[in-house]
Amino acid sequence: MSRYLIDQYQSLEVYVPGEQPRDMQYVKLNTNESPYPPSPAVIDAVTKEAGRLQLYSDPTLMELREAIAGLYGVKRENVYASNGSDDILNFAFMAFAGKGGRAYFPDISYGFYKVFGDLHGVNYTTIPLEEDFSIDPEKYHNLDGLVVIANPNAPTGVALSVEEIEGIVKSNPNNVVLIDEAYVDFGGESCVGLTTKYDNLLVCQTFSKSRSMAGARLGFAIADAGLIGDLDRIRNTTNPYNVNRMTLSAGVAAIQDNDYYMDNCRKIEATRAETVRRLEGLGFTVIPSKANFIFAKSDKVDGGTLYRELKSRGVLVRHFESPRIKDFNRITIGTPEQMDVLVTKIKEILGV
Ligand SMILES: *Cc1c(COP(=O)(O)O)cnc(C)c1O
Numbered sequence: 084m085s086r087y088l089i090d091q092y093q094s095l096e097v098y099v100p101g102e103q104p105r106d107m108q109y110v111k112l113n114t115n116e117s118p119y120p121p122s123p124a125v126i127d128a129v130t131k132e133a134g135r136l137q138l139y140s141d142p143t144l145m146e147l148r149e150a151i152a153g154l155y156g157v158k159r160e161n162v163y164a165s166n167g168s169d170d171i172l173n174f175a176f177m178a179f180a181g182k183g184g185r186a187y188f189p190d191i192s193y194g195f196y197k198v199f200g201d202l203h204g205v206n207y208t209t210i211p212l213e214e215d216f217s218i219d220p221e222k223y224h225n226l227d228g229l230v231v232i233a234n235p236n237a238p239t240g241v242a243l244s245v246e247e248i249e250g251i252v253k254s255n256p257n258n259v260v261l262i263d264e265a266y267v268d269f270g271g272e273s274c275v276g277l278t279t280k281y282d283n284l285l286v287c288q289t290f291s292k293s294r295s296m297a298g299a300r301l302g303f304a305i306a307d308a309g310l311i312g313d314l315d316r317i318r319n320t321t322n323p324y325n326v327n328r329m330t331l332s333a334g335v336a337a338i339q340d341n342d343y344y345m346d347n348c349r350k351i352e353a354t355r356a357e358t359v360r361r362l363e364g365l366g367f368t369v370i371p372s373k374a375n376f377i378f379a380k381s382d383k384v385d386g387g388t389l390y391r392e393l394k395s396r397g398v399l400v401r402h403f404e405s406p407r408i409k410d411f412n413r414i415t416i417g418t419p420e421q422m423d424v425l426v427t428k429i430k431e432i433l434g435v
Contacts, residue, residue, distance in 0.1 A: 091204075098198045101401050110424050112415040113399040115237075115266075115376050117295040117351075119418075121333065122343040125296075128336035129329045140331055142323040147331050150338040151303055155275050160308040163315065164334070166325040168265060168289040168302025173199050174317040175285060176229070179259040180205040185228025189218055191408060193237050193263065205229075212239070212407075216370055216378070220247040224254040233263040235271045238403065238413040240372025242271045249274070252281045259310065261285045266374035268293035268348045269355075275305050282307035292375055294337045294344050299330045351375050355416045361426050365433060370411075380410045383433055396428045 084093060101114035120126075148162040155162075165171045172195060180186040182204035188196045190209040200207040210222050216239045223230050230251060235242040252260045252274075264286055267273045275286050287304040290296040304314065318325060326334075337344065359369045359377060366382040381389055386409050390402035393412075401413040414425065 095201055096198065098195050102399060104399070107397065109394075109397050109399040110417065110421050111399050112376075112417055112421065112425060113401040113413075114297070115292055115374075115413075115415045116297045117292060117347065117375070118416075118421060119295055119347045119350075121295045122337065122340040124340050125333045125336045128332040129299075132329045132332040135328060138328070140324050140326060140328040142319075144326055144331065147303075147326075147334045147338075150335045151305075154338050154341060155305060157275070157278065157305055158308075161278060161305055161311060162303060163306070163311045164301065164303040164326060165314075165318065166302075166322075166330075167291065167300040168263070168287050168304075169195060170300075170325065171287045171302050171304050171314065172196070172231075172261075172263065173202075174314050175231075175259070175261050175287075176200060176203050176205055178313050178317055179261070179285075180207070180229040185226075186231060187223065187226050187228060188231040189233075189236065191216065191236075191239065191405075192231075193233050193265075196231050212236075217241050218243055220251055223251045223260075226255055226258060228258055230255055230258060230260045231263065232261070233265065234274070235266045235269075235373040237266065237374065238376070238401065238408070238411075239370050239378050240266070240374040240376060241370060242373040245272045245274050245277065249277055249281075252277060252284045256283060259283050259285055261287065264288045265292055266376075268345070269375045270348075270352055270373040278306050282309055285310050290334060290337060293348050295347070296330075296333060296337060299333050301326065301330050301334050348375075351416050354419050354422055357419070358414075358416060358422045358426070361422075362429070365426075365429060365435065376413050376415045378408075378411050378413050380412075381429075381433070386410045386412050389429075389432065392432045393425075393428055396431065398425055398428050400425075 144164050147164050148159040151162045152159040176199040184205055186205045186207040190211045278284050285306040290301040362379055368380045370378040386402055
């Protein structure tokens with residue numbers, strides 16, 4: 084840190100992303116990317132758009148907003164899109180909590196919520212998950228600040244129902260409820276349908292996981308036009324061109340090719356079921372997951388050791404040191420072939 088950095092930023096804890104190593108080729112099951120490539124139409128769209136890079140991108144994102152609106156049955160003024168859903172979360176903490184404002188989210192959830200809370204000086208409270216890692220929706224009723232819930236939650240994969248989310252939204256009429264649906268396409272229930280009924284519900288999703296575009300950086304949100312206008316206001320005071328031309332064209336093509344991506348999600352769900360079955364057979368406890376990852380704990384080897392032993396054998400998973408979850412590893416669901424490697428290496432480590 085230089086001596087020029089102002090005080091308020093010196094003590095910030097930064098978000099630590101999963102490793103993106105360059106030292107060797109790993110079976111990479113640590114950052115919940117899709118194991119499947121973008122559809123050919125997406126690659127084609129990006130290639131074509133590359134020849135127009137001398138021009139700024141459309142700051143209204145109109146074509147993309149219309150495509151997303153069409154797919155989800157809402158109007159284009161109900162759709163926002165940004166440079167990854169992290170960007171949307173950042174703007175939401177800024178717009179709907181802010182300095183001294185309140186926010187509530189689970190103690191075990193996406194690590195970025197705390198980082199954004201600290202960045203914007205938000206007075207946030209974490210609410211402990213239940214013993215089985217589920218969220219008790221009642222604990223989010225009648226609060227007095229921004230409510231943020233990943234549904235399905237990360238890194239647990241546990242999901243709430245639409246009725247449970249509706250209860251939370253209904254009981255917080257004076258605050259925004261942000262539901263982060265980064266993993267909803269892998270078997271969860273989306274609450275996008277509730278956005279026409281409640282003006283305080285902000286649903287955000289990403290092209291990074293189910294739509295094989297983590298490297299393109301594209302996230303979107305669906306909500307009442309009022310909230311969407313607020314997010315646009317923040318974008319237009321920071322960086323109106325925050326979605327680049329190639330990503331915009333990729334996003335439109337991906338929405339048009341929705342069936343390809345939903346087929347991949349069904350494949351990943353089948354691979355998930357098979358992986359759970361095999362790990363349980365090896366004595367693992369696996370939390371029931373509706374995401375493209377599982378959260379699993381061995382009865383024979385501790386979480387940190389398993390992480391390190393797998394890494395030394397070329398398989399990367401995600402381990403979190405925090406006390407409640409240090410026995411677990413979060414394992415992304417890859418192709419069936421990648422999961423075969425995982426299971427083979429785990430057997431080797433366990434000596435079975
Ligand atoms: C991956 C993830 C995001 C971030 O997605 P990007 O669109 O890649 O920024 C947001 N929320 C959760 C819970 C995630 O796991």
